[in-house]
Amino acid sequence: xxxxxxxxxxxxxxxxxxxxxxxxxxxxxxxxxxxxxxxxxxxxxxxxxxxxxxxxxxxxxxxxxxxxxxxxxxxxxxxxxxxxxxxxxxxxxxxxxxxxxxxxxxxxxxxxxxxxxxxxxxxxxxxxxxxxxxxxxxxxxxxxxxxxxxxxxxxxxxxxxxxxxxxxxxxxxxxxxxxxxxxxxxxxxxxxxxxxxxxxxxxxxxxxxxx
Numbered sequence: 233x234x235x236x237x238x239x240x241x242x243x244x245x246x247x248x249x250x251x252x253x254x255x256x257x258x259x260x261x262x263x264x265x266x267x268x269x270x271x272x273x274x275x276x277x278x279x280x281x282x283x284x285x286x287x288x289x290x291x292x293x294x295x296x297x298x299x300x301x302x303x304x305x306x307x308x309x310x311x312x313x314x315x316x317x318x319x320x321x322x323x324x325x326x327x328x329x330x331x332x333x334x335x336x337x338x339x340x341x342x343x344x345x346x347x348x349x350x351x352x353x354x355x356x357x358x359x360x361x362x363x364x365x366x367x368x369x370x371x372x373x374x375x376x377x378x379x380x381x382x383x384x385x386x387x388x389x390x391x392x393x394x395x396x397x398x399x400x401x402x403x404x405x406x407x408x409x410x411x412x413x414x415x416x417x418x419x420x421x422x423x424x425x426x427x428x429x430x431x432x433x434x435x436x437x438x439x440x441x442x443x
Contacts, residue, residue, distance in 0.1 A: 258426055263287045263343055266372045266437055272338025273297065275362055277327045277355070278345030281309030285316050295319040297337065301326050327355035335364045343372045346406060348399040356413035360442050369415055369440045375406040377434040378422060386431055406436035415440035 260283070267287035272294055276284060279298025288296070298313070298320060300306055306313075306322065313320055325331060328351045340359045349355045359369065377383045386403035393402050407420055420438035424430050 258428070259344070262372050262425070262435065262437065266343065266370050267341065268292075269370055269439070270339040270341050273336060275299070275332070275337035275340045275359065277340065277342050277359060278348070279309075279322065280305040282312035282316075283309070284341065284343055285312055288318070290317045293318050295321065297321045297323060297332065299323045299325060299327055299330055328358060329354075330358050330362060332362045334361050336362050338364055338367050340367065340369045341371075342369070344374065346371070346373050346409065347375065347401045347404055350399065352404065352409055353413060356409060356415075360414050363442055365442060367442065368418075369410065371406065371410065371440070372435070372437045373406045374402075374425070374432060374435055375404045376402075377430050379430060382430045382434070389431065402431055410440050414443050416443045
C-alpha cells in the first residue's frame, strides 16, 4: 500500500470499519454490562462515534466529557452525541495529555480504547490525574490472552493488525497496564467473546480505583 493510499485508508475507510465492528450486537452486549455503572461527571476516553451513549443511566450521570482525537469518528457519531439526554462536552484531543483539570471526573470509562492509544501508559496516568481521588475507572477492553499459545500469536500478528485496524493492538495486558498506572483493581472478569477468535476476543471487564 502506497503512503497516499494508506493515508486515505486511515482517514476515511478505517474509521467506518472500526465503527461497524464496534456496533456489532455482541459488542453492544459488553457495553451494557459496564456503561450503566458510570455516575456523576464521566470522563469517556475514546468517545468516538458515541456507541456507549445509549447505555448510560441518565439518572446517574450529570455530564459526560468525551475525549477523542479522531475527527472522522466524531462526525459519524454527531447525531448520536446531539441526541444524548444529558450534557456532553466533546474534547478533540489526545488521551495522553488531556486539557482537563485534575480531579474533574467521578468516573472514567474506557471501552475498546486502550488498544489503540499510542502511549497507553501515559494515557492511563492522565486518566488517573483527571479522576477525583475517590473516583472509579470502568473498563471493557479486548487484550492479551491468558493462553500462552494465543498470546504468542497475538504478538506475531499485532504489527500487521495495527496497520489494518486503526492502530489496534491485540496483545496489551489490560490489567497490568491499569495497575502500573497507579490503580487498584476492584474487580475484573476475563472471558472470550462469544463466536470470536481468542486472538481478538479475549476480554477484560471491570473496575479500579486510584491508589
